[in-house]
Amino acid sequence: MKSLSKSSPKSDVYKQKVGSEITVKNVRPATIAYNNLNIFTDTPEVSLLTRGALEVIHTKVKPSLFRLSNLESHYETIQSQNREIQRLQSEVSKLRRKLAPYEKQLKDIEQVNTIKDNYFKDMVQSSEFGNLLGCTRQNINRLRREHKLIAVSGKNGNYFPKWQLNRFNEPYGCIQNVLNLIGVDNQWTQIQFFSTPSDILEGMPPKEYLKLDDAQESLVIRAAKVHNEQSLT
Known part of the structure; x- marks a missing residue:
């Protein structure tokens, strides 16, 4: 097996990819590990046995990452909905403050009409x-x-x-x-x-x-x- 430290076109590509993955901010560890598996299995330095073991891990990690991605998507949707609810609640509060004087006038009118109805009797x-x-x-x-x-x-x-x-x-x-x-x-x-x-x-x-x-x-x-x-x- 060739040493990983030796320079080769594929190993250089691997190092560049790993470096780019590691330097990205706020990347989840599971995502980094999954991407690294793809890179490792593409290099000739890895033995057939190791590649087979990694393929097993690969098949188990991928579904988990898929579920994780779905959860993140749902979480972001819920967060977006919560923000919209808060915005609507704020708008409703503003409308209630604007309508408060008119509601009082309406109640006063209703009271006057009730009194008039009693007088009409x-x-x-x-x-x-x-x-x-x-x-x-x-x-x-x-x-x-x-x-x-x-x-x-x-x-x-x-x-x-x-x-x-x-x-x-x-x-x-x-x-x-x-x-x-x-x-x-x-x-x-x-x-x-x-x-x-x-x-x-x-x-x-x-x-x-x-x-x-x-x-x-x-x-x-x-x-x-x-x-x-x-x-x-």
Whole structure:
């Protein structure tokens, strides 16, 4: 057998290949060993017996390296997916911060709509309200324009609260004064005033207080003045 130290074309090639493999940074040991096996078996200096032994090792190492390569590929894929998930989570967090004010507005709108729906339960449309008053729709609209009746706009026209009528199905005389104090244009502000408890009215809402036998409509007007002053401050 020729000495490996002697120079020959193939041995020079071998040395160059080994040198290039060794000098490559971050090359896995298993990959280096596998490449070296290929180089060794290509040199004439290796005996037939040694070459046969190396071939056995070669057949066992190659499948392992193949599996290792697959694992590395899967690992890189998982790492890439994790980075993408982190990026998407960051984008979602940004969107949530941007949407937070709008979500609050939406909740506020939903709360207002819920309150309005509860108010509508005590209201009827003009035809039914006309039956309670014993007058025509034209007379009801006239009283509404004169601010002697409270009405709010709904899906199918105007709706009138039933609590603005006394036991004789007549409108309370204080309604016109109250509407002039708190504003005749904002319908829901009117409804809110009559539905909000007042210290002046024994802690009762005006619409409940007016049902009392000894109710004083002048106190309701006074409560409206205080409400108007508080809304201006």
